[in-house]
Amino acid sequence: MKRLLSLLLVGFCCISTPALADESKQERDIYRDLETFANVLTLIQQYYVDEIDSNKVIAGAINGMLGSLDPHSAYMTPDDFKDLEEETSGSFTGIGIEISIRDGVLTAVAPIEGTPADRQGIKSGDQIVRINNELTKNMTLMEAVKKLRGAKGTPITITVHRQEWKEPREFTLIREAIPLVSVKYTELEPGFSYIRVSNFQATTTKDLRNTLKSIKKKHRILGVILDLRNNPGGLLDQAVKVADLFLDKGIIVSTKGRNKEEQMQFEAHPGDGYGDFPMVTLVNGGSASGSEIVAGALRDHKRAVIMGTTTFGKGSVQTILPLPDGAGLRLTTAKYYTPSGESIQATGIKPDIVVPLTTQGDSAAAPSSPAKTIREKDLPRHLENDKGGKKQSESAAEAADGNDEEEFQQMEDIHQIAKRMEQDNQLQAAFNTLKGLAHSPGQRQK
Incomplete structure (x- = not known):
């Protein structure tokens, strides 16, 4: 192990040789800290009361280092990689x-x-x-x-x-x-469809496109409710492609990080044919990351009315960086921005129409107080929003939300739409708004 630590330090010296010619203070501090780490590990090996597993101790140190960053950066073992592949594959x-x-x-x-x-x-x-x-x-x-x-x-x-x-x-x-079936839909009335996207995985865009094709074969689409409530996100490229289905042109999202490869801009492409009907998009405090990208793009391009309550506020991008032993780092490498240039990090997407969820249905049942919705700003070490002057608008939006301690009343069977409509006032409000848009000549979002 001493030889391993020596190689670690020598390797660091070799990597840093050109820069060390300047003897910058930061470089000297990094070298000194690495040397301290090696000395502490050696002392633990020599004097700790029980024999230690060096690999476990080093993994703990890595987790501690990443734990000092934002809550979305983490060390991933080879098994974690396997779990991640399963999750994104479906x-x-x-x-x-x-x-x-x-x-x-x-x-x-x-x-x-x-x-x-x-x-x-x-x-x-x-x-x-x-x-x-x-x-x-x-x-x-x-x-x-x-x-x-x-x-x-x-x-x-x-x-x-x-x-x-x-x-x-x-x-x-x-x-x-x-099974992460990410797209479900049902018909509310002839021409009006309710589509729920629960996450963004490898097949989400394909499944959504097939759903829209199926609806279009039956009848002309008069309007769509896109439900992104409690959608925690997933694959960035799938969120971009979902937004692209409903947009013919313009920026969908841009990302900015320290490195040049993190400066990216994603734009919509014409030709999908799903940009000519009114839409209402439902969001809440559980709508995070990818769902915020979609909602932000549809809102900024005035393609959909955003309804519900303020979203989670996860405006950062994570990159999986492989390590030689098959493990890896999930590291926050960039922030993303809506088409208008707004960062929603720790602030979220503010709905065009705020509709807090209320308990309806069986009036004889005494509703329990719902648990507080967790948002990005509640997480320790969350990244701050880098846009100035947002505090006042954020407070106003929260006041408009009323009680943000909400829960999304879920149904196992999406086709129990009558029961769902009875208990879900946000869905009722979305449907009423959608019909109003569809029946108002020239009022489609442009």
Whole structure:
């Protein structure tokens, strides 16, 4: 191990030789810090009470280093890479929940529709304090993901704390294959369609294009509700292509980072033929990243009315950087900007029409207080928005939102549209607005 550390330091010296000719203070500090790290590791090996696993200690140091950055940068083991490939290809085995770390506590961002977590009633904002009786307080996000996933048919018990509960509650869920069917649709009335996009994976654009073709074969499209609520994002290129389906020209999104390769601009292309009908796009606090790209592009080009509540506010781009041993880094490398040049980092997309979710339906049932929606600005070490003068407008938007402690009332069967419309006032408002746009001559978004 001493020889390995010596090689590490020598390697660093070799890489830095041209620059060290200037003896800049920053370079001297980096070299000194690396030497300190090597000395600490040597002392731990020599004097720690138990024999240590050096690989585990170094991995812990790497996680600690990345943990000092923003909440979306992380170290990925080779197994993590495999999990990532499964997730973006369209399926994985687990309980079906999007998670994050908030104030050092493992927290649910959003359950995936129709999964064990969704059926058991796990909500946005729930704190997962134990997994199989093991405290999650000091777990990394990747460690928690590994524990939640597992073989199909195996049970897992999570202990959940919710704001309005006096005591934490245990939920035992059975892991199953989580097919990430990202596009679902149903007809509201002849000519009016409701399309839900739950995430952006490898087949999302293809599935959405096929859905639109299928609708168009049946009848002329009079209007579409695009539901992006609780869509946590996914693949950047798929979000761009989804927006491109509804736009004929103009910028969709641009990215800016420190390196030249991170300065990118994505533009729409003519020819898809889905730009001639009115649209309403639904968003909420669980709409993040890719869904914010789509909503921002449709809003700035006045292609759709954005309705609901302020989105999550994740305006950063992560790049997977491979390491020689098959592991890798998920590193935040850029911020993205809407066509108008707005960064939504930690502020989110503000809807054109603010419609907070209200509890409807069975008036005899006393609704429980929903858990607080987690947004990017609530995460520790989140990147700040680099645009000045945004604080006042952000506060005004939050005031207009009213109570942002909302939850998206999900249905396992998207075709139970009557029940869905009865309980979902945001969908009702979107449909009424859509019909108004369709029946107003010359009022289509341009």
